[in-house]
Amino acid sequence: MxxxxxxxxxxxxxxxxxxxxxxxxxxxxxxxxxxxxxxxxxxxxxxxxxxxxxxxxxxxxxxxxxxxxxxxxxxxxxxxxxxxxxxxxxNGRMHALAQRTPWGIDRTDSEVAHANGSTGAGADVAILDTGIDSDHPDLRANLGSGRAFVKARGKYQYDWDDDNDHGTHCAGTAGADDDTQGVVGVSTEATLHAVKVLDKRGSGSFSDIAAGVEYVADRGWDVGSMSLGASAGSAALRDACQYAVDRGVLLVAAAGNSGPCTDCVGYPAAYPECVAVSSSASDDSLSSFSSTGPEVDIIAPGTDVYSTVPGGSYATFSGTSMATPHVAGAAGQLMADGYTASEARSRLTNTAEDLGLASNEQGAGLLDTAAALGYTSTDD
Amino acid sequence: MADTLAATLTVTPTEEGLELTLTVENVGDDAVDCSFADGQRAEFVAVDADGAEAWRWSDDRGFAMALGNETLAPGETVAYDAVWASPPAGEYEVTGSLAATDAAASATMTVVVPGGR
Structure with missing residues (x-):
């Protein structure tokens, strides 16, 4: 090497x-x-x-x-x-060398979409998070631009580089490329933009997050993926979400990790402007940590999700944060196919697979990328 | 387990307001595992002289929604920072606490914010 x-x-x-x-x-x-x-x-x-x-x-x-x-x-x-x-x-000891299909990609039939030629090419998906590793071999081909509302701390090439791990992990789930190594994302050729609104510890002010949402809207990007939240809301963030949705952005947000709990969806997920995503485990159960409530729109894989982390590496994380970029990647796939944000949102929920969970747990059901794109699949 | 964590809080006036640092040290002989439900690692709260909550650091913040884990080896310390921007004049009890779900550590100190800033 x-x-x-x-x-x-x-x-x-x-x-x-x-x-x-x-x-x-x-x-x-x-x-x-x-x-x-x-x-x-x-x-x-x-x-x-x-x-x-x-x-x-x-x-x-x-x-x-x-x-x-x-x-x-x-x-x-x-x-x-x-x-x-x-x-x-x-030193050859830290890379996953053969491409793996993470369970969440398989469970959402995203690999069926890939097999049918859907890649998300042309869609712009913004990851509002801790940044994205600017040089990850599984992401580099799909990276668009970056913008830091809170700057990376340490020696990094860009101020929007990921000084945590979280943003790079979410980016990989939404759109790691389909090559011979590492992992593959829900979309494989959508352009991923790093909008760094969370700091090294994984927190960010609502003002910075709102500025990130506004920025996504002003750039005219298709999807804003927010693997972040809080138990209380923010009027400025709500305004920013409305601003973005008015400009045709599809916003996806993590329901929160307050579980087990009922009626506890965090913000911004609880705002009607956002697709609120709860989290499932590989046995189709609700993740124990997942927040639930009437605002949940859809459920996606979030327990033990394997994806990219900085340094060319890979790691397994859990959280509604991990569920969210599955939905964002599928939204990118739909918008690459010409659906508007509101059409894409409807398709995501109308084609979701009923897991038999309560509606405040699963919303419309489990994300089914292939079905959303109109592919029939008997695969689970 | 919580007994082996010792917390100290420092408050430094800056141009922006008050910079708070919670330092947590493992003073025990065994490693301590701290689990977190999300990206919030610490909480900072200021209570005014009437006992009313005047400020809470997390009130205007969002957090990464991934579970987290940090292990503190014996003797190891970790520090968490927060800024209380433009605090009103007054006397406050300020508490910094670890936000772990399975370990506890907190420290409180009295802070006087002079008037006529």
């Missing part, structure tokens, strides 16, 4: 993936976001000094001209371009 000689990292990773595909998952990072372990070979001491200067930690200094360092992945490209650096290679 050497980032030189005009080869992109993606090419190299793909090649590696093919070579070891039979071993499947090679192991996951215990990753701190954005930090990777690399071997740096140098041809002059100045190269060694440059590598050590970039390092968060020097792991090993070899007797030959190389060092192993832990470094922010955004520093890799610069290092590898130096004439006094012979190579920068990733």
């Amino acid at each position: 050497v980032y030189r000689d005009g080869k992109t990292r993606r090419d190299v990773l793909k090649a590696t993936g093919a070579a070891v595909a039979t071993t499947g998952l090679a192991g996951m990072a215990s990753a701190s976001p954005g930090t990777v372990e690399v071997n740096v070979g140098y041809s002059a001491d100045s190269g060694k000094r440059a590598a050590k200067a970039e390092a968060d930690e020097v792991v090993r200094e070899f007797n030959f001209d190389a060092v192993t360092i832990r470094v922010n992945e955004n520093a890799i490209e610069g290092l590898s371009r130096r004439p006094d650096v012979r190579y920068v290679e990733k």
Whole structure:
């Protein structure tokens, strides 16, 4: 995995993936976001000094001209371009190498939509969250633009880079690309825009969140995915949601993690402008943490969801946050097909699969991406 | 489990208002696992001299809706920050507390916000 000689990292990773595909998952990072372990070979001491200067930690200094360092992945490209650096290679222990289909993609028949040629290409899906890793191999091809209403803290290439993990995870569920590695999203070619409204800890002021929603509307994007919430609302955020819906944006929001509870859907999900998403587990039960209430529109997979995290890695998270981007990805698929936001919203709920849960738990039922797009499927 | 967590609260006046920092330390001999229902890791509340709640940090914030977990090794500390912008003059009891579902730690201090800011 050497980032030189005009080869992109993606090419190299793909090649590696093919070579070891039979071993499947090679192991996951215990990753701190954005930090990777690399071997740096140098041809002059100045190269060694440059590598050590970039390092968060020097792991090993070899007797030959190389060092192993832990470094922010955004520093890799610069290092590898130096004439006094012979190579920068990733220590091969933190990547999932064969593409996996996460259970939620399968359960929502999103892979059936893919098989029928639906990719979401042309749709603009904004992830209002902690940012998106600007260089994740499973997301890079689909990344659009970024905007930070709260800036990433630390050494990042962009102020909208993900200094948490959460936004990158949600982005992967909505729209990781369909290639030979990592995961695949509900949409596979929709453009994902990072709108960073949550900080490193995963919280953000309602003013910043409202500004993010307004921004999505002003950019004319199709879908705003909000894997965020609070038990009390905000008049400014409500105004922003109305503003966005008036401009044709489909807003999707997490019902909340206050469960088990009844009539406890958080905000902005509880606003009628938003599609409120509760969370299911792989056995089709309601996730124990999921908030419920009459505002729930639809349920989607949210327990133990495997997706992208910064540093080229993958991790399993749970929450109504994870359910939300499933619906946002499907909304992107529909709007790529020409449906308006309100038409797409109706299709999502009209074609949802009844899980037999109470309506305040499942809303219209489980997201069925294939059915929403008009594909018949006997698959579950 | 909660006994092994010690919390301290510091309040620093800034141009914006008051910067609050809750520092939680594991003073025990075993690691402590803290679970969170969402992206809220801490809460900060100010109560005025009449006992009425004057400010709550989470009131104007939204949080990532993923379950979370943080493990504090023995001796390890973690700090959470909040800003109380433009607090009205007065005397307050300010409390910072960990928002974990299975561990507790909180600290309170009296804060006087001078008038005529």
